[in-house]
Every structure is written in C-alpha cells, then in structure tokens.
Amino acid sequence: MRATAILYGLLALFALCAPWIGIYPVFMMKLLCFAMFACAYNLLLGFGRMLSFGHAAFFGFAAYVTSWLITAHAMGPGLAIVGGMAVAAFLGLVIGGLAIRRHGIYFAMITLALGQLVYFVCLEAPFTGGENGLQGVPRGSLFGIVPLRSDVILYYLVLLVFVAVFLFIRRVVHSPFGQVLKAIRENEPRAISLGYDSNRYKLVAFVLSATLSGLAGSLNALVLGFATLSDVQQSTSGEVILMTLLGGTGTFFGPVVGAALILTLQEYLSDIVGGWVTAIIGVIFVACVLSFRRGIVGELAALRVERQA
Amino acid sequence: MSEIFGIPVAVILGQLMLGLVNGSFYALLSLGLAVIFGLMGVVNFAHGAFYTLGAFAALLGLQYFGINYWVALLVAPLAVGAVGVVIERLLLRRLYGLDPLYGLLLTFGLALIVEGSLHQVFGATGQSYPVPESLSGGVNLHFMFLPLYRGWVILASVVVCFGTWFVIERTRLGATLRAATENAPLLQAFGVNVPLLKAATYGGGVALAALAGVLASPVVLVNSHMGTSLVIVVFAVVVIGGMGSILGAIVSGLALGVIEGFTKVIYPEASNLVVFVIMALVLILRPAGLFGRE
Numbered sequence: 001m002r003a004t005a006i007l008y009g010l011l012a013l014f015a016l017c018a019p020w021i022g023i024y025p026v027f028m029m030k031l032l033c034f035a036m037f038a039c040a041y042n043l044l045l046g047f048g049r050m051l052s053f054g055h056a057a058f059f060g061f062a063a064y065v066t067s068w069l070i071t072a073h074a075m076g077p078g079l080a081i082v083g084g085m086a087v088a089a090f091l092g093l094v095i096g097g098l099a100i101r102r103h104g105i106y107f108a109m110i111t112l113a114l115g116q117l118v119y120f121v122c123l124e125a126p127f128t129g130g131e132n133g134l135q136g137v138p139r140g141s142l143f144g145i146v147p148l149r150s151d152v153i154l155y156y157l158v159l160l161v162f163v164a165v166f167l168f169i170r171r172v173v174h175s176p177f178g179q180v181l182k183a184i185r186e187n188e189p190r191a192i193s194l195g196y197d198s199n200r201y202k203l204v205a206f207v208l209s210a211t212l213s214g215l216a217g218s219l220n221a222l223v224l225g226f227a228t229l230s231d232v233q234q235s236t237s238g239e240v241i242l243m244t245l246l247g248g249t250g251t252f253f254g255p256v257v258g259a260a261l262i263l264t265l266q267e268y269l270s271d272i273v274g275g276w277v278t279a280i281i282g283v284i285f286v287a288c289v290l291s292f293r294r295g296i297v298g299e300l301a302a303l304r305v306e307r308q309a
Numbered sequence: 310m311s312e313i314f315g316i317p318v319a320v321i322l323g324q325l326m327l328g329l330v331n332g333s334f335y336a337l338l339s340l341g342l343a344v345i346f347g348l349m350g351v352v353n354f355a356h357g358a359f360y361t362l363g364a365f366a367a368l369l370g371l372q373y374f375g376i377n378y379w380v381a382l383l384v385a386p387l388a389v390g391a392v393g394v395v396i397e398r399l400l401l402r403r404l405y406g407l408d409p410l411y412g413l414l415l416t417f418g419l420a421l422i423v424e425g426s427l428h429q430v431f432g433a434t435g436q437s438y439p440v441p442e443s444l445s446g447g448v449n450l451h452f453m454f455l456p457l458y459r460g461w462v463i464l465a466s467v468v469v470c471f472g473t474w475f476v477i478e479r480t481r482l483g484a485t486l487r488a489a490t491e492n493a494p495l496l497q498a499f500g501v502n503v504p505l506l507k508a509a510t511y512g513g514g515v516a517l518a519a520l521a522g523v524l525a526s527p528v529v530l531v532n533s534h535m536g537t538s539l540v541i542v543v544f545a546v547v548v549i550g551g552m553g554s555i556l557g558a559i560v561s562g563l564a565l566g567v568i569e570g571f572t573k574v575i576y577p578e579a580s581n582l583v584v585f586v587i588m589a590l591v592l593i594l595r596p597a598g599l600f601g602r603e
Contacts, residue, residue: 051410098589101596105352105409106548110592113545116538117585124578234541238417245414278425285418289411290403 015159025151026223031263032162033220038243038255039169040212045241046250047173048205049185051108053237054095054115055213060232061118062088062214063221067134068127070222077140077148081218088214089207091118096206100199103188112234119232133228137221148222158219165212170252172208181205213240235278242281245288248295257296321574322453328570329563330459330528333466334360336562337521338543339550340470341514343558344477347490348510351401351412356543357536358423359515362389363522364531365427368438378441378527385523386516393515397508420540427533435530462524469520470559477555486510545588550600557600 019025037059044050062084069080095118099110122128129135139148148154172178184191184198192198221227230236243262248254262281270277292299338356345353366385370376376384396419404411440458447456477483488496489506497503522536529535543562550561565584573580591599 051413098592101592102548105413108410108413109352109544109548110588112541113548113585113588116541117582120581120585124581234537238421241414241417275429276425279422279429280425282418282421282423282425285421286400286415289415289418290400293407293411 019152019155025155027263027267029151029155029158029223030220031260032158033216033223034240034243034263035256035259036162036165036219037213037216037240038247038259039166039252040209040216041240042244042249042251042255043169043172043212044205044209045244046254047178047185048181048202050100050202050206051104051111051241052099052206052209053108053112053234053241054118055111055209055240056232056234056236057095057115057118058088058091058210058213059217059220059236059240060227060229061091061122061217063217063227063231064122064128064134066218067137067221067227070137070140071134072127076143077222078143081215081222084218084221085211085214088217089211091214092207092210093203096203096210100202100206112237115232115234115237119229119234122229122232128227131229133226134221135226137225137227139222139225154223158223161215161219165215166252166256169212173252177201177204239281242285242288244295245293246284246295248298248301251295251297251301254295254297261296316574319453321571324570324574325567326453326455326459326570328567328573330462330566331569332563332566333463334521334525334539334562335543335546335566336470336559337466337517337524338539339546339558339562340473340555341517342543342547343552343555344473344517345511345514346552347555348486349401349405349412349507350409351404351416351511352409353511353514354413354416354540355419355423356416356515356518357538357540358420359389359393359518359536360522360525360539361427361531361533361536362392362423363519364438364526364529364535365431365522366519367523367526368436368531371438378523382520382523386519389519389522390512390516394508394512397511401511402504402507420537424533424537431533433532433534435532435535438526438531440527458527462528465524466521467563469517473517474555474559542584545584549584549588549591549598551598554600557598561599 018028037055041052041055044052044055065087066077066080066084069075069083070077075083095111095114098114099107102110123130139154141147142157146153146157148157173181180191180196180201183194184196184201188198217227217231220231239262243258244255245258246254246261247256247258265280266277269280273280288295294302338360342353342356345351363385366388367376367378367381370381370384371378400415400419401412404415444458444461447454447460449455475483477486485496485501486506489501489503493503525535546562546565547558549565550557552558565587568587569580569583572583579586
C-alpha cells in the first residue's frame, strides 16, 4: 500500500513539474487527453467487459462539435467542450442502445460498424470540412477569465481535468453502481436473476464512457487547434483498445501507462522506424494478447499478490 | 420503358450489376468468416488483410514471375491459405478456451501487421491488375452492356459459395466439420484429428478471402488498405445475416451488395451508409439477425 502511495506521489510531482523540466507541454497535454480517453474506455472494457471497437466515434465527433462551436459560433472553450460532451453522450445513448442488444463479439462488430457510420458522416457532412477537417481552432479564454493561449496554463487545466476524471472513474467503480456492473461482467444471468436490470446498467456505463471519451476528444482538439478525420477513424479505436490492454484492463492506472507508452512510441519511434509504426503496433497487440493478457499494471499487481502469499 | 423515375434503365441495371459484384465479395468474405467462427469460435478480424494479401499475391506473381491470372486464381489462395494454417498453428491455437474477444484482438493485431507492412513496402498508391484477355470487353445484351469480367466475378463467386455450402452441408467431410462445431472433444474421442481439422478450416476460410482478393484485383486498385473498410462492411453483413447459417451469409452478402448498388442510383451520398443503417434496423427489429439463432 505504501509503495503505491509513494508511486502516485512521484507521478503527481512529475506531472506538476513537467513543463519546467523540458518536456514539450503540447505532447504532455495530448498524452493526458489520450490517457483520459483510455481510462474512459477502460470503464467499459475493464469493468463492464464490453469490447467496443467504435470508441473513436465519441472521441472524434466531440472534437468536431467542439471545434465547430468555437469556429462557426464563436463559443467559448468551456461551453464548447460541454457541447461536445453532450453530443458524445447522445451518440453513446444511440450506439450503446443498439449494441447492448447483442453480446460479446457481436457487440464488438456492431460498435465497429456504427463507428464506421459516424466516420462516413464526418467525411460527408458539410460542417466537418471533409478531408481537411476543421483547422485553426482558437483556444480563447476559459469563461472569459482565464486566457488559454499559453501552453503552460492550458497544461495545468488539462491536468486538473484529467485528475478529476481519474478520481471520478474510481468513485464510479467503487460505488454500488460499479459493483453491480462488475457483477454483470462476471455473471450476467445471475445478476439478472438477482433482480438487476442488466441492460440498464450496461447502457449507463456505455453512455458514461462515451461522454468522458467525448471530453477527452474535445480537450484534445482544443489543445492541438484542429479536428481531423483521423480522430474518428477506426485506427484510433484500435489504439485506445491497445492502450487499455497493454496497460492493464480493469486496473485504474493501467490505461494511463498504456497511453503514455503508445504515444511515446508513436512520437519518438516514428523518427527511427518511419512508416513501420503501424506494423509495430500490430506486433505489440499480438504479443499482448498471447503473453500478458492482464497488461503491465495487471501483471505487476498479480506478481505482488503472489509474493505476499 | 427506358426510364424509371427519370433515371435511364441502363444506368440502374449497370449499378445493380456493380452492386452484385460487390455483393459477391461480401458473400465470399462473410462465408469464410462464418465457417471459421462456426468451428473455431474466432472472429477473424484479419479477413480483410487476407483478401488484400490475395490481391497482392496475384499482382506480384504477375510482375515478378509472369504468373497469369488463371494460375494466380489457384495459387494465390493456396499460398495465403498456407499462411493461414501457419498462423493458426503458431498463434490462434493458444487462445482456444479463452474468451473469444481475445481471438478478435489477436487477429486485429495481425491485420495491422499485414496492412502496415504492405503499406510501408508498396506505398499508398494503388496499382491496377490487367483484366485477362479472354475476359476483356463485354457483350451487348440490348437492354444493358455487360462487361465480361464483371459477369465472370459474379458467376465464379456464386459457384464457389454454393460449392462451399454443398461441401459443408452435403458431404462426409462437411458432416465431420459440423460435428466438430457441435462437440469437438467427443469427435476427437472417435478418432478424428480435430486440431488438424481446425487448422485446415482456418486455412480454407482464409483462402476464400484470398480468392475474393484475386477476383477483385482487376476491378479495384490493389493497395494496402483495400480490405480495411471492406471487412467492416462484411462484419455488418454478418450481424445482419447471423453467423449461424452459411446460406444466410451468402444470401445476405449478395442482397446487401445489390441494395448498396441501388442506393448509389437514387441517393449516392448514402451508399456508404446504407449497410450500417440496415444493420441498425435489423438490430431493433430482430436482434439475433435475419437467419441467426441466439
């Protein structure tokens, strides 16, 4: 227990100091956004055992909505992000409502197909800018008070939001709702026979996950100043699955580790190996599924339990 | 009657024809998916990648070894099928008995490896494969012009699809296969080599995908991502048809291709979406799929 506390303390210290020790803040912000995305995804996969292959739809569509509200309607960043989240929540309600009608692999295929539907809508709808996406999104100032042009100020805001989301997910998982969700994950027929309306719990989890994914996407668009088709693409859905799986599904900190590893890999490895990044990510996927299905954090935790026993 | 709703009949028939060609590919791919899933419980996400691999095998065979189309039609599926057998023996085998989601994730990773490598080696631009000489040109059927090659694709896939159906539903080998999906340990106790059967099934399903790739290579541009979006549509087809039935996979594949072609005539913007919308409707009205049993 003490080791965990020390680890979290060190990480918090690192996160607070990051802009001052030569780490590019935009990269750190992108990392935090994807870590948030992966945590939101993990709520669904890790605690509800629902494998969604279409989560990029929520991340990317919210990014579009936020960028569009800012550029076309001159809305402030705070409200625009709330707008992106609201649309992601609605989208989650529709897609989740359809997908939970089937289980397991069918659930995965349905979310994949509906995610692709959202992708085509983004490709053809008039407000998304087609192949170019929406570019030059100004950061503006939060609620007209805090100017966000400076990378450092925006970084601390993103960090704050990330910590809030992280703690919120912890709270949700430890709440009675989260316990029921885990019961459904372990044995759905039994949960139903105990009187729980399992579809309702699954739908709520799905909408929560979609909303938080939307928050991550909206923030990411604000940080980078653009929303593009690659945010809604199936490959982004694949990446968030890999982040969660690599770090450890069903652990709290795993998705953060996974996101940090994958993004660092993409950022720094692409200079060395060029276009092989996709293939390398595929290799990591295969290695993960074959040899450490519990993920990095999950395996470490299991190791510690073994040592104590 | 040369026009319907102000659209020339020849245009409508031409698009339906294209739809039927796409539908043939959907049918071949979803058939392979259904066979693999039925016996192994694995949803093969790499199916699109094997389709791409088939097309590349034909293209490279022609460019480097001068292998003609008809030979490629036989050799490419065999080669890709052999790759499939190796993958089953080395990787997929380790996941039997686990949650089927892991099979999906593993094959997703495989698809990334195949498509990422092809993209890196051959670039993003597509290359065209020449239509074989004996099938170039077309015939005028008076009400429409039929390009011979497209007619051949439809004929070939329908024959292969029903051939596969026949083998599985009407032969001794098929009976063994179906017995293995029902109760593999019992079948093994009777002395049937079930692991071999599984490897052969995966190889066979994958070879069907490669065959579709070879058939497609003269009508599409051969590039590394030709299978990526296709496999998503095929998944939707499988959700619509239900994976339980082989005939269901064939029929829904062809029908959805035609519907897609028809949408291209009346409302082109929606042609990419129509299969997914139909999937959503089927999920609302008949969640188990049209031919499926839950």
